[in-house]
Amino acid sequence: MGQGLRRYLQGYTAAAPLATFRVAIGLLVLASVVRFWAKGWIAELYLKPKFFFSYYGFEWVRPLGPYTYALFLFCGLCALLVALGYWYRSAAAGLFLSFTYIELMDKSTYLNHYYFVSLVGLLLVVLPAGRYFALDTWRHPARWRSEVPRWTVDALRLLMGIVYCYAGLAKLNSDWLVHAMPLRIWLPAKNDLSFIGPLLGQVWVAYAFSWFGAFYDLTVPFFLLNRRTRPWAYLTVVVFHVLTAVLFPIGMFPYVMMVAALIFFPAEWHERVLQRLRRLLRLSPASHQAPRPLVYGRATRQLLLIGLGAIFVVQLLLPFRYLLYPRELFWTEEGYRFSWRVMLMEKMGQVQFKVVDGATGRARLVNNYEHLSVLQEKMMSTQPDMLVQFAHYLRDYYARRGVRNPKVYADAYVSLNGRLGKSFIDPTVDLARVTDDWRPKPWILPFDDEITGL
């Protein structure tokens, strides 16, 4: 290790940024849970469906029936405790585990920002965010620490930087830059908005949004790091995310990013925010104790650094796993998730399953809606791994109903970024015998076009 790195790892900074981040994210997750509940999505997404698309290796994670409500309650409670800094470490662990469990219950609800929240939750478990402006330190003043190693705050900044940069890299492809797809489809659909509406129908606006979006994602973390550009950069963060919130149905994502980007602000700024909060809540002003840095034991520190290092190595590599697959990523979606590919595709599909009795050869067609929710069917029809999972469910379902040795075929039709739909998977392949694993899926039919770029 170089001198510079060693010196960097020994640097200290005020604990305030971790504290405000903890409070803000805790409250945001709490709000998300309340919103999710209020919209009736718990029942709609996790109680009503008869079948759930689990993740590879996490087949044991399933909704808990009526206890799913308790799971959400627990998650919301942990988020609140994290915000308060009460039983911080356990609350953070509870938040990370319950939120991640919820996200793993059904693939069809996968969202990049849920994944982001899970990762933040994981970082919060290991970072010392409960040592300052926290109920824990009020109960146990000995735990109070006003300074933390620099790298603990920088870990959050690095995560944000990865999210933005990888989202930007993912936009460097011909559909996005050369054809302004899919914004060219999405923007005119919003032309009834006041003020900007009339502009959104213009093709050049779709190009401008595409190019600015790519440039913004690739560069904004650096502008946020730089002291002089920071205020302007944060202004664009707000404008950009407010715009996406107005234009697209992406739920809490814009707010999560707007709040999380505050981590780039200097410690003094966070300290001022906390001061204002203290006055608002009529708490005693910042303790006049002498600054007390958090000093880790040698082994703990080593372990933390290695753990964080491992997390970030995975984060840096995971989005590139798609390179291990031979064909067009947008078409096959092999290695698509968990890679910060946000708002990249207008992809739609329709699939008709056919179940054939292996003994009699009698065929019947399946009404997907009898087994799946609207969201599940929509998500499944364009994602090969989910098609296989549903085919296996159908195989077992019909086997129970007396069909001998059921063979399952799918006639799928998918359109991507304005290309006319075409056959998606080989309709002669018996999906009941195909296994869903990480190997390339040869039964996905060719894309018959090319998208160049990353």
Next chain:
Amino acid sequence: MKKSVLFAFALLLAALGIISCGKDGNGDTPGPDAAVDRKALLTQWADSLVKPGYQRFNDKLAVLKAKTTAFTAAPTPATLVDARQAWQAAYVEWQKVELFEFGPAEQVSLRNHFNIYPADAAGINRNITAGTYDFELATAIPQQGFPALDYLLNGVAAGDAAIAQQYASSANHRRYLTDVVAKMDQTFGTVYSQWNGSYRDTFVGNTGTDASSSLSRVINAYSLYFERYLRAGKVGIPAGTMTGTPRPEKIEAYYLKGALPLQLATTAHATVQQFFNGRPGRPSLKSYLDALGAKDSRTNQPLTGIINAQFGVSAQQLSSLGPDLYATMTARNADAVASYNEMQKAVRLIKVDMTSALGITVTYVDNDGD
């Protein structure tokens, strides 16, 4: 470092300029977006399709009510034939409005009260004998509407004289027939009056593209109708595509048979086509898609041309199933299956390619772009 970022930005801008100019040169830009006007489209649908369509259907329903009243007042073969003709005319007219299952129609589940078949003849007979029934029950769905009338006017006995005699001799039969028509009249009445009341403005004013917008609801209703009630209901299920065995007794207007079932299906198909194309010079899905510049980016063919070509093939294959759809289902089952398959191709163009090009949202759940 800052300089190089500025340089990169300038480079991006320059490239953007070059690309957008190049695109203009190719004539790649969609036409003037004056026609990408959802309010005009919704207004056209409300004032020139839904409301006039409902009005014409309302007239036919009034005739049906008058003729069935005349028949129950004096059940003879002559009044029966009159009632049956009024039923046929109303049934055909219904095909032109069944696809409007959004807004008020969706609220009262109009289709459930009007056209879920095959009719539950045993249930209808039980109701007649019992003399009490509740048309709002889920089990009562196939015991009312046009399919129930099909059974009541064509299937309760063999031959017109016997049918008339059945009604002459049974007050319960007369009452059931009256009640079925009265329920249709009442249910449709609420939908019709809402469209003539405040709902029209609500519909036209909801110009967004989210899952609760008028456009999204119309497109959902339209593609659902085409897929489930035309493709599967009228052809696929009786042809046995779902189960592997032809089930001709599941066709629409099964008790009358003859030319009517195919006439109903072709009327429905023509309605789907007309809804797409509208009238020349007026806003329609076609003009809206053309204004968006929707095309297959692999071949640059306009999407509307591709859809209309498939509509044509599908309509032709469907009309070849005559003259008697019931007989065709077994005698020329392969033709019926082929018709289903051609409709399926059109369904995909509507459900996938058109919906995608429109940029409408089909679910209420958060989505970050697939």
